[in-house]
Amino acid sequence: MTARPTTYRSAAVIGTGTIALGWIALFAARGLEVRISSTRADARAHVTAALPLYAASLPDGPADPDELAARLVFAPDLAGAVAGVDVVQENAPEDLPLKQRLFAEVAAAAAPDALLLSSTSTLLPDDLGAGLDTPGRVLVGHPFNPPHIVPLVEVVAGRDTDPSTVGAAVEFYRWLGKTPVVLRRAVPGFVANRLQSALLRESIHLVREGVVTVDELDEVVTASIGSRWAVVGPFHAFHLGGGPGGLRHWLEHLGSGLERSWSLLGSPPVDRETVDTILAQADASFGAVPYEELAARRDRGQNAVIAAAARARED
Amino acid sequence: MTARPTTYRSAAVIGTGTIALGWIALFAARGLEVRISSTRADARAHVTAALPLYAASLPDGPADPDELAARLVFAPDLAGAVAGVDVVQENAPEDLPLKQRLFAEVAAAAAPDALLLSSTSTLLPDDLGAGLDTPGRVLVGHPFNPPHIVPLVEVVAGRDTDPSTVGAAVEFYRWLGKTPVVLRRAVPGFVANRLQSALLRESIHLVREGVVTVDELDEVVTASIGSRWAVVGPFHAFHLGGGPGGLRHWLEHLGSGLERSWSLLGSPPVDRETVDTILAQADASFGAVPYEELAARRDRGQNAVIAAAARARED
Numbered sequence: 001m002t003a004r005p006t007t008y009r010s011a012a013v014i015g016t017g018t019i020a021l022g023w024i025a026l027f028a029a030r031g032l033e034v035r036i037s038s039t040r041a042d043a044r045a046h047v048t049a050a051l052p053l054y055a056a057s058l059p060d061g062p063a064d065p066d067e068l069a070a071r072l073v074f075a076p077d078l079a080g081a082v083a084g085v086d087v088v089q090e091n092a093p094e095d096l097p098l099k100q101r102l103f104a105e106v107a108a109a110a111a112p113d114a115l116l117l118s119s120t121s122t123l124l125p126d127d128l129g130a131g132l133d134t135p136g137r138v139l140v141g142h143p144f145n146p147p148h149i150v151p152l153v154e155v156v157a158g159r160d161t162d163p164s165t166v167g168a169a170v171e172f173y174r175w176l177g178k179t180p181v182v183l184r185r186a187v188p189g190f191v192a193n194r195l196q197s198a199l200l201r202e203s204i205h206l207v208r209e210g211v212v213t214v215d216e217l218d219e220v221v222t223a224s225i226g227s228r229w230a231v232v233g234p235f236h237a238f239h240l241g242g243g244p245g246g247l248r249h250w251l252e253h254l255g256s257g258l259e260r261s262w263s264l265l266g267s268p269p270v271d272r273e274t275v276d277t278i279l280a281q282a283d284a285s286f287g288a289v290p291y292e293e294l295a296a297r298r299d300r301g302q303n304a305v306i307a308a309a310a311r312a313r314e315d
Numbered sequence: 316m317t318a319r320p321t322t323y324r325s326a327a328v329i330g331t332g333t334i335a336l337g338w339i340a341l342f343a344a345r346g347l348e349v350r351i352s353s354t355r356a357d358a359r360a361h362v363t364a365a366l367p368l369y370a371a372s373l374p375d376g377p378a379d380p381d382e383l384a385a386r387l388v389f390a391p392d393l394a395g396a397v398a399g400v401d402v403v404q405e406n407a408p409e410d411l412p413l414k415q416r417l418f419a420e421v422a423a424a425a426a427p428d429a430l431l432l433s434s435t436s437t438l439l440p441d442d443l444g445a446g447l448d449t450p451g452r453v454l455v456g457h458p459f460n461p462p463h464i465v466p467l468v469e470v471v472a473g474r475d476t477d478p479s480t481v482g483a484a485v486e487f488y489r490w491l492g493k494t495p496v497v498l499r500r501a502v503p504g505f506v507a508n509r510l511q512s513a514l515l516r517e518s519i520h521l522v523r524e525g526v527v528t529v530d531e532l533d534e535v536v537t538a539s540i541g542s543r544w545a546v547v548g549p550f551h552a553f554h555l556g557g558g559p560g561g562l563r564h565w566l567e568h569l570g571s572g573l574e575r576s577w578s579l580l581g582s583p584p585v586d587r588e589t590v591d592t593i594l595a596q597a598d599a600s601f602g603a604v605p606y607e608e609l610a611a612r613r614d615r616g617q618n619a620v621i622a623a624a625a626r627a628r629e630d
Contacts, residue, residue, distance in 0.1 A: 018558060144539045145556055152539035179538040187526050188579055192539045194521065195514050196549070197576045199540075202513040203549050211502050218548020223494040224459045224467035224507045225514075226548070227624065229541030231616035233533020234511070234518050235593065236601055240610050241460055243333060247597050255585040261512045262582070264503055270570040278550070282562050286551055295555050301546035301627035308623035309542065312616035 008032055008175060012081045012110075014102060015091035016043050019119050022147035023089050025054035028068040029148075030176055035073045037081035044074045053292075057299040059149055059177070059306065078102065079109035086111075087172055089141065091119045099123065100131050107132050115169055117141035121193060124186045125158035136160030139169050141180075142190055149302050151179035154190045205266025207281065208274055214281035230309050323347055323490060327390070327397045327425075329417060330406035331358050334434050337462035338404050340369035343383040344463075345491055350388045352396035359389045368607075372614040374464055374492070374621065393417065394424035401426075402487055404456065406434045414438065415446050422447050430484055432456035436508060439501045440473035451475030454484050456495075457505055464617055466494035469505045520581025522596065523589055529596035545624050 010033040013024050020036075024047060027034045040046055048069055055065040075081030082088050088106055092099055099118065106116060116138045118128055129135035136158045144150035153173045157166045166182055173180035183190060189197065203217050212220065228237055239247040251258075268274060286294060325348040328339050335351075339362060342349045355361055363384055370380040390396030397403050403421055407414055414433065421431060431453045433443055444450035451473045459465035468488045472481045481497055488495035498505060504512065518532050527535065543552055554562040566573075583589060601609060 144543075150539055150543065152535060154535070179534065181527070181531050181535050181538070183527060184525055184531075187521075187524070189576055191521055191527055191532065191535045194576070194580060195517050195536065196540055197573070198513045198517040198580050199510050200549050200553065200573070201577050201580075202510050206502075206506055206509065209502070210499055212496065212498060212506055214550045216496050216499075217506065218551050219494065220467060220469070220496050220506045221510065221544050221548040222546065222624070223496070224465055225511055226541065226544030226546070227617050227620045228459075228465065228613075229536050230545040230620045231537065231541070232613050233536040233541070234515050235529045235597055236533050236609070237613075238515065239597060239601065240606070240613055244606050246606060248594055251585065251590045251593060255590060258512070258515070258585050261504055261509070262516050265509060265513050265516075267577070270566065270573050275566045275570060278566060279563055282550055282554060286554065291555070291559050291561060294551070297627070298543075298547050298552075298555055300630060301624055302542055304623040304627040305542045305545045305620050308619040309537070309616055312612070312619040315615060 008086045008172065010035060010085040011087040011089060012037060012075070012085045013089050013091065014038075014078070014081070014106075016040055016047055017091060019143065019145060019147055020089075020091035021047065021050050021054055022143070022145070022149070023091065023119070024072065025051060025058060025063075025068060026148040026176060027089075028071040029055075029058050029060070029063050031071070033071055033073060035075050035081040035085055037075050037078045047072065047074075053296075054146075054148055057146070057149060057296070057303065059303055078105050082106050082110040082114065084111060085114055087115045087117065089117050089119060094120060094122050096123055096127055099128055103128055103138050104131050107134070107137060115139070115165070115172055117169060119143055119147070121190070122188070124188070125156050125161065126186065129158055129160075134160070136162060136165070139165065140186075140190075141169060141173065143178075144192060146299065149299055149306070151177075151306060152192060153178045153180045154192060155180045155182045156186045156190060157182070158186070201268065202265050204270070204274065204278065205268040207278060208268050209266070213285075214278055215285035218285070227305075230305055231312070323401045323487065325350060325400040326402040326404060327352060327400045327421075328404050328406065329353075329393070329396070329421075331355055331362055332406060334458065334460065334462055335404075335406035336362065336365050336369055337458070337460070337464070338406065338434070339387065340366060340373065340378075340383060341463040341491060342404075343386040344370075344373050344375070344378050346386070348386055348388060350390050350396040350400055352390050352393045362387065362389075368611075369461075369463055372461070372464060372611070372618065374618055393420050397421050397425040397429065399426060400429055402430045402432065404432050404434060409435060409437050411438055411442055414443055418443055418453050419446050422449070422452060430454070430480070430487055432484060434458055434462070436505070437503070439503070440471050440476065441501070444473055444475075449475070451477060451480070454480065455501075455505075456484060456488065458493075459507060461614065464614055464621070466492075466621065467507060468493045468495045469507065470495045470497045471501050471505060472497070473501070516583065517580050519585070519589060519593065520583040522593060523583050524581070528600075529593055530600035533600070542620075545620050546627065 052065040129138035140156035142154040367380040444453035455471035457469040
């Protein structure tokens with residue numbers, strides 16, 4: 001394994017969907033030359049039109065979209081996009097054969113020490129790299145939407161991935177300003193989406209049961225566990241919620257209570273009735289506000305909250 | 316039902332544990348005379364010693380503990396504490412017969428239009444008020460720890476509670492600066508703790524399975540869904556995570572994916588091995604930092620995050 005660069009000059013981004021656009025804006029804002037590979041005939045017009053929205057919500061403050069655009073190169077083909085770059089971040093549709101074909105082409109055309117990273121949220125690295133001579137070369141670098149704002153990147157290696165490659169991926173994402181967390185083994189859904197899914201299941205159950213509406217459920221979360229978990233994770237929070245005995249007291253004296261509380265949680269079907277109930281209530285709540293405006297508000301709020309939590313940690 | 320006061324002059328707080336202390340500090344900071352009923356012989360010394368910690372972390376900024384202490388009255392008995400107050404907030408141990416005895420005494424001694432509120436997180440209002448002539452008088456006003464910081468109060472009424480009493484409880488908590496959410500029906504665990512419990516179950520599963528450590532799980536949450544949910548609740552977040560098709564696209568096209576993702580979630584036992592694994596990893600993470608310091612950091616961070624989210628919402 002050759003030495004990795006400790007600074008980075010160029011990255012290829014495969015795709016021009018929402019996730020790809022977030023990476024493009026962030027990579028360009030960090031000074032990288034960004035080589036874009038897209039199947040869209042109008043890729044340049046599409047990215048250039050979208051860039052101002054992303055440039056306005058970068059975590060370190062707004063950037064000049066023209067300055068970012070000046071760092072973009074629209075490659076005529078995939079091999080041309082990845083030749084000579086330090087990093088490839090793939091954001092194609094969640095279609096395993098498609099991604100396998102892409103990575104076969106990428107592995108043949110990219111430099112041997114280029115990092116090959118996939119934004120997939122549903123596919124496993126061993127499957128993505130299955131057809132390659134060096135299957136361990138492909139790693140998952142799964143961002144949270146929007147990738148230029150949310151700090152987390154879940155790094156998931158394959159069975160045959162060299163530990164130094166994992167280290168290089170972590171180093172790259174840290175250099176970008178992200179918070180990479182390496183999973184110790186690959187599981188479907190990774191970690192954050194599984195947790196999100198667990199909370200969503202109970203949310204849907206409580207709405208179906210008529211305990212709260214969609215709007216009230218959302219308000220319960222933002223007014224309580226959201227701000228808590230922006231600052232301390234669930235274990236840390238339970239440690240502090242158990243009184244001076246901490247997590248030990250919680251688990252050793254209330255452990256059976258935990259299992260009982262789990263037995264009360266719901267397993268709602270996602271049937272027509274459930275979907276209709278949720279959509280009617282969601283429409284009444286935020287349905288009238290344009291999508292872009294809601295997204296811009298979320299982005300502004302999330303940048304403010306992440307910055308506030310970081311400042312408080314440094315105090 | 317007589318008219319409720321639109322401003323409040325006095326409140327009785329039953330108990331002097333952590334939750335009670337949060338209410339005491341907040342009530343006093345809002346200018347209420349706070350009448351404290353405690354079984355502790357050293358209640359005055361205990362509360363006076365704890366007050367500076369709570370005064371320092373009030374959401375609107377630090378208060379002078381001596382000014383707060385000047386608004387406290389240590390009542391010789393429960394009847395004396397609640398006589399003539401506008402509001403009673405009960406924080407006794409989670410023991411139903413004990414709370415029933417307390418509320419019988421409170422209902423006999425308090426003004427007929429005084430709000431009778433319980434901080435219970437596990438008992439239902441119908442059970443709390445079961446022995447009273449007017450069982451619907453007792454409501455749950457369940458705060459999140461620490462009550463002077465976290466905005467949410469879950470308001471849960473009994474079968475026989477008059478809607479005007481629910482309205483009065485909501486009005487009181489709003490006046491305090493809290494975010495009351497009224498449950499449409501009473502369910503064990505209410506809403507926020509059920510959601511928290513669902514996420515904790517999957518967290519414990521992922522740690523047991525060796526996917527991440529306690530520390531890494533906490534970092535995944537603070538770096539992703541925590542700051543997201545501090546700003547937008549889960550339904551609102553899924554609406555924005557589904558692309559321009561929003562929640563409708565999500566539920567109608569990915570609904571079966573949701574059910575599949577739920578089928579993959581874990582149901583860990585809370586056995587000796589699980590507890591030992593979690594405690595060993597927690598000790599390695601935050602175990603060496605004194606409890607009070609961790610709590611003070613959490614409080615500082617949470618106040619900062621809540622204020623940042625509120626400012627962003629107003630922009």
